[in-house]
Amino acid sequence: MKSESLMMKNQTKVIFHIDLNAFYASCQLIEDPYLKGKAFIVGGSAVTKRGVVLTASYEARKYGIRSGMNVKDAFDLYPHVLVAPTRFDLYKKHSKIFFDYIKTFTNKMMKASIDEAYLDMTHHKDPVKVAKIIQKTLNDYYHLPNSIGIAPTLFLAKMASDMKKPLGITILRKRDIVDKLFPLPLKDLYGLGRKTYPKLIDSGIKTIGDFTKKEHQSSILSHMSEEHYQSFLTHILGNSTSIIDDDYQVPKSISQETTLNYDIDQEDLIIEMIQPLIEDALKRLEKHHLYAKTIGFKLKTSTFKLQTRSKTLMTATNDLIVIKDAITELFTLHYNHEPIRLIGITLSNFVEDHTPFNLFTYHLFQQGT
DNA sequence: TCTGGGGTCCTAGGACCC
């Protein structure tokens, strides 16, 4: 019936966004409890000096150290800062523990990143109580401090979880938008990055509220497309649709890249480095039972210019030799011998459950005709 | 401020087909 579908449409959802605070630092603390209370960073390498700060402990943040900063600058801010090397195996382990735990509350869960999830809690009787239980258990039992945002849409839940960190629970209803969201500085707007943000600031747009004002519309539209702007407005005003199905999401692309210890320009050496990258990417491709049709490489020159080249094959494949040959051919065709600091490969345009055209399927095909 | 390693989505032009 018509009224029924209208009711479904108007039903307000209850979405949680759970964000693990300083996640890599928390994992490191679980491994090395003596780091507790100390200013330390995760990431970087004292040997190659190529690193950036992935996460800073809250104590390190007091000195102005932030993620994304290079390690040298972190040392300049606080010479006694401790450095913990990156341990992705460790983060994956605790990430799985996190997702396994929150999945016990609902199967409508969506991974947003290694340390963030959305949950549809619409049908829980007392969501705030559940949020408190989740937060306390993650923190006390799993040693993963976190903040939780509760809102009617994914976007608002995400904005809400950012409002109180660490260990906050923030409820953001539609009727709270003007009071709680509009006064926030423009840089807090999720989706607005380092390119567009400064342009809008120059146009005198200081808060999220300013961004929604009619009077600023024309200057905003000179810095982003109409569609992009409208989509921001829809999100901010709480009108975005929010559907969370279940946990599993098929990846759209798989890539593997590495920053070299030294810049190099020898083609044969670079090609040698490509094979293990393909092998690692293939392991993940196979885990998802996928076959890739488009393959490509990416390189970053010593002057930080990016170049990507890709090629779409006739048939999808997960064969190391086929992929290696195709990428090698593509690379030798396009490489201009500039020194490079990073090399990567990307698989995309996936096909699921592809049946290779072998002798067996050939016979079936013959019989069928 | 000598700057990682994953990802997603979008745009824009060109090839190709009808």
Place this chain on the structure above:
DNA sequence: TCTGGGGTCCTAGGACCC
């Protein structure tokens, strides 16, 4: 014949996220 519009796929690059 040099002239059309729409649709899809491919390629390269860019913005943005954690």
